[in-house]
Amino acid sequence: MEQQKNIKQRTSKNRAGSDQQVENNESRTASKGSTSRHSTKKTATKTATTSTLASVLQGLVLSVLFVFLASYLITDSWFWGYKGKYLNQRYWFPPKEIVFTQKELAKYDGSDPTKNIYLAIRGEVFDVTAGRPYYSKGGGYGFFSGKDASRAYTTGCFQTHLTHDLRGLTPAQVADVDGWASFYRNHQKYFRVGTVILDPIDPNSPIPEDCRQPVAAKPSS
Template identity: 35%
Template sequence: MADTDTVRRRKPEPKTASQETASASEDSEVEEIIRPGFPPHSDSQNGGKKKKAPKRQIEDEDESNPWLLDILRVISFLFLASCGLSYLISNGETFFWGMSHPPNYLQLEWWKSQLRGPIYLTPTELAAFDGTDPSKPIYLAINHTIYDVSANRRTYGPGGSYNVFAGVDASRAYVTGCFAEDRTPDMRGVEEMFLPLDDPAVDNKYWSPEELKDLKRKEMEEALKKVNDGLKHWVNFFGKSKKYRFVGYVKRDKDWLKKEPVPKLCEAAGRGRTPRSPPEDGKKEH
C-alpha cells in the first residue's frame, strides 16, 4: 500500500502569497535565460503602465485625433456639393464644371469688364479686333454695341464664314444679307427691300391719287417695322447670348450720318422686290 501511495499523484496544495511571488520571480529568470539579449519586462520602462491591446490602442488614437475624421467629412461634403452645383448650373452638362459656355459670373473676363465698365472704341480702333492678331479678342458690333465673340473664333476669325462681321458694325448687312457690301451701321434706305415697285399702269388703274398716297404710307410703315424687327432679332441674339460677352459701344460723332451718303440698296436685296399687286377685294377700275 505504501508503494501505491507513493506512485499516486496528489492534488497540489494551493500556494501561499509568498510562494506565488517566488514562483513569478523564477519564471522571470527562466524567461531571461530562454530569451537572451532581451531586457527583462518592467513596468517602470513603460512609465508604470501596462501595454494596451491593439484594438484598444486604435480606439484611443481615433479618440485622440478626431479632427482627421472631421476633415475627411468636410472634404467629402464639399466635393459632393460642388458636383451637384455644377450639374444644376450647367443644366446637366457636367458634374465637374467643364461647361462649354460657362455663365458670365464664372468668367474672369466678365468680372473684369464689370469692374472697369464698358469700353468705347472708334470704328478705326474696333477694326483692330477683327481676329487678325491672335493675341487680341475678336469684337463685332451691332447697332453700335460691341460684343466679344472670341468664343467662336473659328467662325468669326480669319477664314471663318462670318469673319466679315468681325472688327466692324455691320448692322445693315444683318438685314439685307449683303455681307460684303453692307458692312456699315447706316440703315437708311434698307426699307426699300420691303416696298413694292411702282407700276403706274396698274396703280392708276386701281387707286386714285389719294388712295395710292395713303397706301404707300401704310407700305412704308410696314417696311420700316420689318427692318426694325429684323435688326432687333440679331440685337437680341447677341445681347442674350451665353456665349458672347458685352464689351462696350462704338464711339461716333453725333452727326456722323450727315457726313455719309445714303447707301444704295444692294443688288441681292433689290431682287426680292416685286410690282404692287392689284387689290384682292375685286375693287373696280378707275
C-alpha cells in the same frame, strides 16, 4: 453670574454666525446648481439648433446634386440645356467699358491671333473671341469682325451692307438688328465690352442698294 451671561451671549452669537454661514453656503450651492442646469440646457439647445441647420444644409446640397445629376442624365448637360448669359463669368464680373473709334475697333478684326476679336451692332461692341474659328479672317462670319455692320445682320448682304447705316429699313428689320444685339448680349460665351463712336451718315448719300433686288434686264439694243 455676569461671566456666565457673557459666555452665553458669545455662544449664541457664534451659533447664529455659524447658521448664517451654512445658509450662505447652501444659497451659493443652490445658485451654482441652478446656473449649471441653465448652462447645460443652453448648450443642449445650441447643439440641437446646430444639428438642425446641418441637416437642412445637407438636404439642400443633396437636392442640388440630384437636380444637376438628373439634368445631365436627361439633357446631357448640367443646366438643363441652358446656354445663356448667367453661365458667363463676364456677366457676374463685367470688364470695364471701353469706348472705341471705328479705326480702333478695326484693329480687332481677327487678323491678329494675339488680339481679341470684337464686333459691333448699333454702337454696342461685343467680344466674340470665344468663336475665333468663325470670326477670324477667313471664318464664316469674319466679315462682321472689327466693325459695326448692323445693316447686314438683317439684309444678309455681306458685301455692300457692312455698315451701320439703317436708313430705309422697315421697323421689322430694325427689330431684327436689335434681336442680334440681344443675342450677343445674352450669349454664354460672348459679352459686351463697350461702345464705338460711329461716323455720322450723310443724309444726302444714297441708301445702300439691296443685293437681293432683281437685276434690271439689259436693253435690247
